[in-house]
Amino acid sequence: MGTEKLSKATIRDVARAAGVSQSTVSRVLNKNGYVSAETLERVMQAVQALDYSPSAIAVSLSKSRSRIIGVIVPQIFAPFFSQLFYIADRIAEKYDYRLLLCNSESSVVRERRLIDDLLSYKIAALFIAPVDGQEGSNAAYLNSIRLNGTPVVCVDRELTGIACDGVYIDNYNACYEVTREVFMRGYRNIAYLADPPVYAPGRQRLAAFEAACQEFGVTVPPENRMLAPIEASEKRERFLYEIMHRETPPKAIINFSKGWDYGMLRAVTSTGRRVPNDVFLTGLDDDNVLRSFGYYTDYRPNTEEVATVAATLLMERVLHADEPVPEPVRTALTTHLTSVLQRGTVLPEPDVKPMDLK
Amino acid sequence: MGTEKLSKATIRDVARAAGVSQSTVSRVLNKNGYVSAETLERVMQAVQALDYSPSAIAVSLSKSRSRIIGVIVPQIFAPFFSQLFYIADRIAEKYDYRLLLCNSESSVVRERRLIDDLLSYKIAALFIAPVDGQEGSNAAYLNSIRLNGTPVVCVDRELTGIACDGVYIDNYNACYEVTREVFMRGYRNIAYLADPPVYAPGRQRLAAFEAACQEFGVTVPPENRMLAPIEASEKRERFLYEIMHRETPPKAIINFSKGWDYGMLRAVTSTGRRVPNDVFLTGLDDDNVLRSFGYYTDYRPNTEEVATVAATLLMERVLHADEPVPEPVRTALTTHLTSVLQRGTVLPEPDVKPMDLK
């Protein structure tokens, strides 16, 4: 009841109500400087009475730093990134930081614009899953930002020439283990599907695949390989259609193309083949789809771990932003293969005698 | 080369460099007020030379409004919400607005805190998928915020007592159509799985289900119904396990519980039943899982449409925020049933002769 204020109370209103100066109120609120118990009490009362809460904008301007952390991902709706964001938010919230989220759409120039815009908000830090296009990357720019005092933590993709904190995946090991498992299960007539090995992750994956092939003495002929970017989904689908209609279709398909588990699944099932009865599929399983089929063998980037490690490092940097810029820390998480078969799941007949999966 | 400035240039630096006053620079940048062509040129030069860009924080403080739109969703990693956010971002970006995203974790009190925090950032508007818990909701608070001049657009859940713009789903119609289709396909021995009808959406879904049952003269006995919240996943799983092990298990399961398509799928397949060969499943299909099985019959909230309509309305409000608060607009999108069978998909035998699916 009474006089409803439409405009929010300011620190000055509180000061007036408590009969003190603004600085005293500020001291009370920020718990710094000396304030007598009595004054403190009066101020608190006024704060309560006026339902005062400071303006984040004004605080930011005055301190030249906001409590906003800029986040840039290619596309938030990709499960990996929305998970990543979620976990980062859970962690940042503990320290009362908020996340300003942007989609770079995998465009280097757009990413650059977003970075600039975020910077104009005096962000406390930048959390980015950077774009690594054929046009290059913003690695140098990110480096300079970090040097200028704004912490930068990268995830997912390791840019060449980057000198910022980063948390990445050990692609090689994960993909090696997946391929190995397929061979251990006794499959030899297999197909390989992945992005072209133009960027680091793609190269690592292919290398891991070939290392495993060599180790098992298996040769996967060119007509069983499809290296096409995810944009070329039609090409991929034709490939799957073709191999699935052969006299002896592959017993297993290894898919190392991020975000394409669905695509593969749909394409394969649409040819009339059953999964996994007729064909054993492996994938990066970004979207947990394979496990819905009662089994999975995936290179799991373990989103949760990546996110937790990265976000923790991020907050670490934010909280120590006043200290001299530390050496960048690079972490490569070794992901372990998760392979689970639910009771009763039927798999294709192996081509050779399977080995013991330890 | 030369003097590298570590601290960004301010409007004053530009003014000095151009030999004019700050206000002139401001006029040029904001394209308001009269400025001679010559002065304009000089200012632009200075801007270029100093690589000047305004501080979003300072602008916000000065105008008591930021170009940040607050977004609150229960959990961003749910596909519906991350899609929603993505589309909203695409639209907001056209007008150069950014989205500050928060997770309410389906907690009313947490949501309240987030709202307050966002408000302290002088957000241009609030875009929210509000929580409707048994503890109540923030409907009244949202109403007051809107009345105080900050546009509020709600999505997904319609709060009782809300008086803000909102874009919702016509649950009733969608669920009615799904149930109808199951009956049209000739299934009579069916199971029903949903949240308890405590909130509006749940009540609408159940009502739609029962209306369709009545229309087809079908009685679904209590032992074929499971109304449990999604938290009670064990209870749900036991239910599915039980019905799937009966002598004559249900031919179809209607699942109107958001985000539980996976759960249902997994639970059912783990009993050894094949999908859709042994049992026809329907779901809200938030995560596109059912269609991976070569068929789908879903009540599709059509995320894209909801998001587009809502975000467009949102921007509309933001752009006219100076005008008197308009009447709230409530939109209920009628979702149409999408039902597709891929070639070669085998479905369970109908209990009665199917009717023509028009």
Added chain:
DNA sequence: CTGTTAGCGCGTTCAT
């Protein structure tokens, strides 16, 4: 057309 001035709301010396 352009410069001066006064805020926007708060943190932070520097005196007292």
Added chain:
DNA sequence: ATGAACGCGCTAACAG
């Protein structure tokens, strides 16, 4: 222990 005064960077009257 507390208050006055300045600055953060920019916009918006108000003069001229």
